[in-house]
Amino acid sequence: MASSKIHSNIIFSQKVADELEKIVRQFPAGKVFLLTEETPKRLCLPLIETVIARYQIKQTSIAGGETNKSIRSVEQVWEFLSKNGADRKSLLINIGGGMLTDLGGFVASTFKRGMAFVNIPTTLLAQVDASLGGKTGINFNGLKNEIGVFNEPDAVIINTNFLKTIDHDNFLSGYAEMLKHGLIKDPAHWDELMSYDLGDIDYEGLEEIIAHSVAVKDWHVQNDLTEKNIRKALNFGHTVGHAFESYALHSGRPILHGFAVVYGMIVELYLSAKRCGFSQDQLSEISAWLLGVYGKFEIEKSDYEALYELMTHDKKNEGSRINFTLITKIGEVAINEDCPKELIFEALDYYAKL
Numbered sequence: 001m002a003s004s005k006i007h008s009n010i011i012f013s014q015k016v017a018d019e020l021e022k023i024v025r026q027f028p029a030g031k032v033f034l035l036t037e038e039t040p041k042r043l044c045l046p047l048i049e050t051v052i053a054r055y056q057i058k059q060t061s062i063a064g065g066e067t068n069k070s071i072r073s074v075e076q077v078w079e080f081l082s083k084n085g086a087d088r089k090s091l092l093i094n095i096g097g098g099m100l101t102d103l104g105g106f107v108a109s110t111f112k113r114g115m116a117f118v119n120i121p122t123t124l125l126a127q128v129d130a131s132l133g134g135k136t137g138i139n140f141n142g143l144k145n146e147i148g149v150f151n152e153p154d155a156v157i158i159n160t161n162f163l164k165t166i167d168h169d170n171f172l173s174g175y176a177e178m179l180k181h182g183l184i185k186d187p188a189h190w191d192e193l194m195s196y197d198l199g200d201i202d203y204e205g206l207e208e209i210i211a212h213s214v215a216v217k218d219w220h221v222q223n224d225l226t227e228k229n230i231r232k233a234l235n236f237g238h239t240v241g242h243a244f245e246s247y248a249l250h251s252g253r254p255i256l257h258g259f260a261v262v263y264g265m266i267v268e269l270y271l272s273a274k275r276c277g278f279s280q281d282q283l284s285e286i287s288a289w290l291l292g293v294y295g296k297f298e299i300e301k302s303d304y305e306a307l308y309e310l311m312t313h314d315k316k317n318e319g320s321r322i323n324f325t326l327i328t329k330i331g332e333v334a335i336n337e338d339c340p341k342e343l344i345f346e347a348l349d350y351y352a353k354l
């Protein structure tokens with residue numbers, strides 16, 4: 001997959017202020033707003049402070065963390081926009097990680113039925129995945145992304161310099177979605193990720209690898225924005241992963257999204273071996289590699305029913321079928337693979353005993 005195929009509104013630039021200014025200029029004075037959260041406010045806003053000052057951009061900030069990807073935060077931002085005269089010709093700039101860009105995209109898509117928005121992703125996960133492709137939304141009722149809309153950002157500005165301050169676990173969390181991209185579509189990307197030195201991060205070489213990941217994400221979005229078909233590939237690892245993530249959060253031992261996706265991918269690779277001929281040897285090798293890097297979220301048999309119940313809420317399901325995206329071999333997927341409860345429990349057993 002070549003990075004040249006990436007959609008033209010996804011901009012890679014080390015000069016984020018210049019790129020942002022080109023966009024902001026197109027909006028009426030006083031109609032540009034900015035949303036961020038605590039950490040990117042402190043670490044990333046200084047890079048665009050000239051634009052903020054020159055165009056008198058009004059800003060607001062929400063509390064960070066997955067529990068704040070909530071309707072309460074959305075209300076807070078709607079209120080800010082309403083009080084400050086935002087209208088349909090306005091622009092919202094979302095600057096932060098995936099929590100912030102998911103929520104900010106949803107706010108912009110729903111305020112007065114939709115205003116323009118630009119994402120400036122500041123974590124690896126947001127740069128390779130969350131800020132792109134128009135899945136916006138919030139968590140609700142203990143379920144991931146339960147409320148949301150598909151609506152693509154008007155632009156995404158990716159500056160890899162922001163990544164120098166993210167901690168190692170959050171780096172790994174984003175790396176998990178890159179690994180997913182390699183597994184579903186791009187064996188060469190998978191190979192480059194396998195040989196990348198996670199112990200000594202080369203920030204210079206990162207932009208090229210990120211571009212390969214972005215190309216995989218963008219290809220699926222361009223071909224199937226509303227996830228009727230091939231976009232389901234991007235959800236590999238998430239049927240089980242989201243169940244792990246929600247379960248972990250509500251049992252008081254939260255895990256990062258990418259870690260949950262890794263554990264979900266292991267379970268779903270087991271299903272892939274059972275149902276789609278994925279190589280048993282590769283299943284063992286990849287499971288061991290992933291657990292070596294990501295550690296393990298321990299589960300017991302007594303957790304399976306609760307995890308299964310969470311999987312019944314997955315958005316790919318049809319009727320009573322739990323529909324998985326599985327892998328036939330590295331780079332190829334099979335979508336709409338429904339698996340019975342017994343097989344899902346067998347796959348959870350495989351994971352639990354690793």
Ligand SMILES: NC(=O)c1ccc[n+]([C@@H]2O[C@H](COP(=O)([O-])OP(=O)(O)OC[C@H]3O[C@@H](n4cnc5c(N)ncnc54)[C@H](O)[C@@H]3O)[C@@H](O)[C@H]2O)c1
Pocket residue numbers: 037038039040043044064065066069096097098099100102122123124125126129130131132133134135136144145162163164165166167170173174177257
């Ligand atoms: N919409 C999509 O397609 C999509 C895809 C993947 C994940 N997601 C969602 O994205 C969210 C996870 O995103 P995330 O991993 O970016 O989480 P996050 O936004 O919570 O950011 C992770 C942490 O990094 C901090 N941070 C942000 N920028 C930083 C910087 N430059 N330096 C240091 N720290 C920084 C944040 O304050 C936070 O503590 C989840 O809610 C997940 O469901 C959405």
Ligand SMILES: O=C(O)C(=O)C[C@@H](O)[C@H](O)[C@H](O)COP(=O)(O)O
Pocket residue numbers: 129133135144145177227231234235238242315
């Ligand atoms: O872009 C997509 O499509 C994805 O599924 C990407 C996922 O990495 C991401 O976590 C997404 O938010 C999951 O969406 P959901 O529809 O399962 O809530």
Ligand SMILES: [Zn+2]
Pocket residue numbers: 129177238257261
């Ligand atoms: Zn994800």
